[in-house]
Amino acid sequence: xxxxxxxxxxxxxxxxxxxxxxxxxxxxxxxxxxxxxxxxxxxxxxxxxxxxxxxxxxxxxxxxxxxxxxxxxxxxxxxxxxxxxxxxxxxxxxxxxxxxxxxxxxxxxxxxxxxxxxxxxxxxxxxxxxxxxxxxxxxxxxxxxxxxxxxxxxxxxxxxxxxxxxxxxxxxxxxxxxxxxxxxxxxxxxxxxxxxxxxxxxxxxxxxxxxxxxxxxxxxxxxxxxxxxxxxxxxxxxxxxxxxxxxxxxxxxxxxxxxxxxxxxxxxxxxxxxxxxxxxxxxxxxxxxxxxxxxxxxxxxxxxxxxxxxxxxxxxxxxxxxxxxxxxxxxxxxxxxxxxxxxxxxxxxxxxxxxxxxxxxxxxxxxxxxxxxxxxxxxxxxxxxxxxxxxxxxxxxxxxxxxxxxxxxxxxxxxxxxxxxxxxxxxxxxxxxxxxxxxxxxxxxxxxxxxxxxxxxxxxxxxxxxxxxxxxxxxxxxxxxxxxxxxxxxxxxxxxxxxxxxxxxxxxxxxxxxxxxxxxxxxxxxxxxxxxxxxxxxxxxxxxxxxxxxxxxxxxxxxxxxxxxxxxxxxxxxxxxxxxxxxxxxxxxxxxxxxxxxxxxxxxxxxxxxxxxxxxxxxxxxxxxxxxxxxxxxxxxxxxxxxxxxxxxxxxxxxxxxxxxxxxxxxxxxxxxxxxxxxxxxxxxxxxxxxxxxxxxxxxxxxxxxxxxxxxxxxxxxxxxxxxxxxxxxxxxxxxxxxxxxxxxxxxxxxxxxxxxxxxxxxxxxxxxxxxxxxxxxxxxxxxxxxxxxxxxxxxxxxxxxxxxxxxxxxxxxxxxxxxxxxxxxxxxxxxxxxxxxxxxxxxxxxxxxxxxxxxxxxxxxxxxxxxxxxxxxxx
Numbered sequence: 070x071x072x073x074x075x076x077x078x079x080x081x082x083x084x085x086x087x088x089x090x091x092x093x094x095x096x097x098x099x100x101x102x103x104x105x106x107x108x109x110x111x112x113x114x115x116x117x118x119x120x121x122x123x124x125x126x127x128x129x130x131x132x133x134x135x136x137x138x139x140x141x142x143x144x145x146x147x148x149x150x151x152x153x154x155x156x157x158x159x160x161x162x163x164x165x166x167x168x169x170x171x172x173x174x175x176x177x178x179x180x181x182x183x184x185x186x187x188x189x190x191x192x193x194x195x196x197x198x199x200x201x202x203x204x205x206x207x208x209x210x211x212x213x214x215x216x217x218x219x220x221x222x223x224x225x226x227x228x229x230x231x232x233x234x235x236x237x238x239x240x241x242x243x244x245x246x247x248x249x250x251x252x253x254x255x256x257x258x259x260x261x262x263x264x265x266x267x268x269x270x271x272x273x274x275x276x277x278x279x280x281x282x283x284x285x286x287x288x289x290x291x292x293x294x295x296x297x298x299x300x301x302x303x304x305x306x307x308x309x310x311x312x313x314x315x316x317x318x319x320x321x322x323x324x325x326x327x328x329x330x331x332x333x334x335x336x337x338x339x340x341x342x343x344x345x346x347x348x349x350x351x352x353x354x355x356x357x358x359x360x361x362x363x364x365x366x367x368x369x370x371x372x373x374x375x376x377x378x379x380x381x382x383x384x385x386x387x388x389x390x391x392x393x394x395x396x397x398x399x400x401x402x403x404x405x406x407x408x409x410x411x412x413x414x415x416x417x418x419x420x421x422x423x424x425x426x427x428x429x430x431x432x433x434x435x436x437x438x439x440x441x442x443x444x445x446x447x448x449x450x451x452x453x454x455x456x457x458x459x460x461x462x463x464x465x466x467x468x469x470x471x472x473x474x475x476x477x478x479x480x481x482x483x484x485x486x487x488x489x490x491x492x493x494x495x496x497x498x499x500x501x502x503x504x505x506x507x508x509x510x511x512x513x514x515x516x517x518x519x520x521x522x523x524x525x526x527x528x529x530x531x532x533x534x535x536x537x538x539x540x541x542x543x544x545x546x547x548x549x550x551x552x553x554x555x556x557x558x559x560x561x562x563x564x565x566x567x568x569x570x571x572x573x574x575x576x577x578x579x580x581x582x583x584x585x586x587x588x589x590x591x592x593x594x595x596x597x598x599x600x601x602x603x604x605x606x607x608x609x610x611x612x613x614x615x616x617x618x619x620x621x622x623x624x625x626x627x628x629x630x631x632x633x634x635x636x637x638x639x640x641x642x643x644x645x646x647x648x649x650x651x652x653x654x655x656x657x658x659x660x661x662x663x664x665x666x667x668x669x670x671x672x673x674x675x676x677x678x679x680x681x682x683x684x685x686x687x688x689x690x691x692x693x694x695x696x697x698x699x700x701x702x703x704x705x706x707x708x709x710x711x712x713x714x715x716x717x718x719x720x721x722x723x724x725x726x727x728x729x730x731x732x733x734x735x736x737x738x739x740x741x742x743x744x745x746x747x748x749x750x751x752x753x754x755x756x757x758x759x760x761x762x763x764x765x766x767x768x769x770x771x772x773x774x775x776x777x778x779x780x781x782x783x784x785x786x787x788x789x790x791x792x793x794x795x796x797x798x799x800x801x802x803x804x805x806x807x808x809x810x811x812x813x814x815x816x817x818x819x820x821x822x823x824x825x826x827x828x829x830x831x832x833x834x835x836x837x838x839x840x841x842x843x844x845x846x847x848x849x850x851x852x853x854x855x856x857x858x859x860x861x862x863x864x865x866x867x868x869x870x871x872x873x874x875x876x877x878x879x880x881x882x883x884x885x886x887x888x889x890x891x892x893x894x895x896x897x898x899x900x901x902x903x904x905x906x907x908x909x910x911x912x913x914x915x916x917x918x919x920x921x922x923x924x925x926x927x928x929x930x931x932x933x934x935x936x937x938x939x940x941x942x943x944x945x
Contacts, residue, residue, distance in 0.1 A: 093307075124158065133158075184199065205270055244271065246267040251268065304326070307323070308323065404419075404491070407489065461475075472498045473498075528594065532592070539606045553602060556601075559673075574631045591604055637823065640673075641666075641669040643660075644677070710931055715920055724779065748787070758789075768813070782816050814841065834862050868919070890917050901922060901923070905925075
């Protein structure tokens with residue numbers, strides 16, 4: 070018996086040391102998890118706060134007074150408690166720009182902090198634990214960038230209250246000591262906050278813990294162990310935190326009651342008692358058998374047989390129970406056996422580990438599990454319903470999220486009542502993670518499949534689906550649906566002059582303006598390029614749609630500044646209405662598209678409702694486009710020339726080249742019939758190149774024939790002017806025709822110049838250096854200003870003929886004309902009046918100082934042969 074007792078005592082000692090090591094490791098793992106959790110909360114806070122616009126604005130402007138983090142800290146509660154957090158902002162040189170806890174700033178804090186020195190050498194998100202002037206702090210630093218340029222750092226400093234609270238909630242009383250080398254750093258030097266020169270972080274702990282810590286520090290710690298038993302009451306484990314230089318910084322002393330730990334070690338003791346009782350029982354049986362043997366040989370034989378049978382069965386039961394326990398311990402699934410009326414719980418090793426992590430080691434009854442661990446609802450429900458119950462539960466296993474599928478199965482006795490419940494838990498975390506990843510991938514694929522990657526708006530596929538649903542809903546409710554087809558005017562010029570990056574940003578800005586000016590129930594989509602649609606549902610009156618469109622157009626026309634480019638946007642909008650203009654998605658879209666082209670024909674920056682007549686015009690437009698492409702290929706374009714005069718003496722001062730389309734099928738087509746289509750389709754580039762070459766060749770021929778020594782004005786379209794090869798093509802035409810630059814003048818529309826003033830100024834300056842003069846055509850119809858004009862190398866301003874149409878009787882036109890003439894002269898430019906058709910108009914512009922003009926009063930545009938004849942005969 071003594072040998073058995075010694076054997077189990079030795080086993081108890083080994084098990085206790087193993088258990089102590091396990092508890093210490095669990096405490097260490099818990100504090101690591103809490104540190105990581107607190108760092109993640111601080112990290113979320115700093116990432117949230119650092120992205121506020123006021124932060125970068127403050128650094129870039131040098132004005133820290135615009136910073137106010139109070140409402141953001143309140144809003145940031147979603148990232149965890151920020152009540153003890155502070156904010157510090159540093160500029161790109163490591164100088165403190167802002168501190169939320171004091172007005173003191175401007176010091177080079179980087180000199181005293183090694184973590185900041187490491188951060189500024191390689192700016193990236195950094196998490197650190199360091200010693201502050203009051204306590205340990207969790208710090209997260211993120212770099213700040215503006216246009217890919219590093220401009221500073223944003224730091225959130227949080228105390229360790231959340232960490233200490235988390236340890237206490239797990240039954241651990243922490244005591245934190247900061248290393249003595251930091252003693253002079255703390256502002257509060259109260260003696261009650263130090264133990265042997267080590268700073269107490271949580272000095273509000275009970276005196277017994279402080280005394281225990283003092284004792285531990287006094288007697289020293291065996292480096293081979295990571296725990297200590299204190300006063301037979303406390304189990305103390307240790308966690309040491311190094312500083313960034315790997316020198317000691319702080320130590321955590323984690324106090325746990327010793328009694329619950331040692332209780333688990335008493336089980337071997339109970340096994341000894343049971344074994345002794347078993348031996349006693351065997352001895353008693355032997356004694357009785359011997360006694361009976363004295364009385365009767367039969368009784369003796371019976372007793373011996375009985376003794377043998379009892380010992381054998383007990384050994385078999387013991388071996389069988391031990392075998393079954395080893396079997397279920399080897400199963401990875403969680404296995405638990407509950408009895409509905411007893412105080413025992415049978416469980417395998419995975420179940421014991423799970424209960425240990427959840428902190429319910431003492432639970433014995435089913436009612437204890439139901440009240441202390443809500444996940445045991447499966448067992449309670451299985452007993453109540455007398456059926457198997459399955460439920461998936463999310464378990465926090467030391468900070469790791471696990472998903473376990475529990476199935477509780479009842480077993481019945483002879484009375485058909487539940488007497489046992491077996492619950493099996495299967496870890497399905499990999500399946501749940503895979504399911505979540507598939508859901509995330511599906512969401513990403515849906516985003517790609519149904520939404521535009523640039524603007525985030527629904528794409529064509531989503532648009533078709535939503536329009537079909539809107540049509541179905543309108544059919545049931547007997548109301549209308551309006552469809553807007555929107556095309557951004559002159560968007561290709563923005564791409565050509567400012568680059569596609571700017572163009573993409575303009576599209577994003579344009580989409581935001583659209584979304585801001587419609588109802589929440591309506592849908593904005595991007596079909597591709599610069600084409601957008603808006604679905605307006607539940608429309609009672611078509612008239613109300615016009616108000617919405619007017620509001621959208623006014624919003625679009627506001628100036629738009631993108632990367633220093635001041636752009637003026639406009640759009641053409643076509644509208645179709647269900648069921649008036651079609652009952653299918655295809656018909657409504659086609660008719661809205663047709664109406665949009667009508668709006669472009671009407672001068673852009675406007676809208677048009679669909680009319681059946683438009684379909685016929687759309688067909689004609691397609692035929693015209695096909696004919697126009699053949700005309701370019703066959704060079705069917707012919708240049709006519711209109712003389713420009715000094716209206717004081719009717720002397721010719723130049724010529725303007727005007728294109729005509731000499732079509733074999735349509736005859737002579739004027740520009741008003743095809744120029745807008747050519748601009749929309751981009752064919753204006755090829756037409757412009759052909760006209761430029763013909764006009765340069767003509768003026769060269771006339772100079773060689775000595776028919777004239779004047780200039781030729783050539784109209785340059787907006788697309789042609791915006792193209793990056795305009796200068797290259799101009800030089801090529803001059804070389805091919807032998808034309809001299811001083812014989813040429815380019816007429817460029819006011820809108821083309823104002824689209825990108827920086828680009829326009831550089832091109833006009835280059836043309837000026839070549840010797841080519843420039844004039845602004847259709848002046849008065851764009852958005853130019855005096856400050857913009859005076860920086861442009863412009864020689865002449867051509868007054869748009871719309872202002873001269875009813876002169877001198879149109880008072881408004883008269884005032885505009887006089888203003889333009891005065892403006893041109895003040896800027897040192899020559900004013901030229903276009904479209905002079907009668908003497909009254911001629912006298913008016915001459916009286917107000919305009920000496921040059923052109924129009925039918927003097928000469929209509931003439932073909933090259935006809936004009937050469939008149940020049941030769943001096944008829945002009």
